[in-house]
Amino acid sequence: MGVEKLVITLAGISFNARLETEKAPATCAAFLKHLPFRNKAIHVRWSGQAVWIPLGDLQFGVGYENATCYPAPGEVVLYPGGVSETEILLAYGRVAFASMAGPLAGNHFLTITSNLDKLPELGTKVLWEGAQEISFERV
Secondary structure: OOOOEEEEEEOOEEEEEEEOOOOOHHHHHHHHOOOOEEEEEEEOOOOEEEEEEEOOOOOOOOOOOOEEOOOOOOEEEEEOOOOOOOEEEEEEEEEOOEEOOEEOOEEEEEEEOOOHHHHHHHHHHHHHHOOEEEEEEEO
């Protein structure tokens, strides 16, 4: 089977993305069950240059795998819950993933592969204009 790809659309701009099935197989499988996934992305509070989707008590049923506190621009992580609520974070610049409870590690399960140059502009849009529509869909 080839590399599974998704399209992420944030504030009307689409990005191709690659699932990290070898590094985070359980997270990828759990996320795929929720597709198509639609929500709103807001700017992070404590983590730096990223947008996030707060998911409250939603459970994906996964533990930690391929976890990082420092996702690179274009990396998408799933925090499976614990000391903070479940959330998805999309880095557009420098990030030190955290919550009011302190540092967090999220499962890097998805990597944006196109339009990376548009991410900072979208991050600024979310920061200054507020919540934006985001969707994740299979190609």
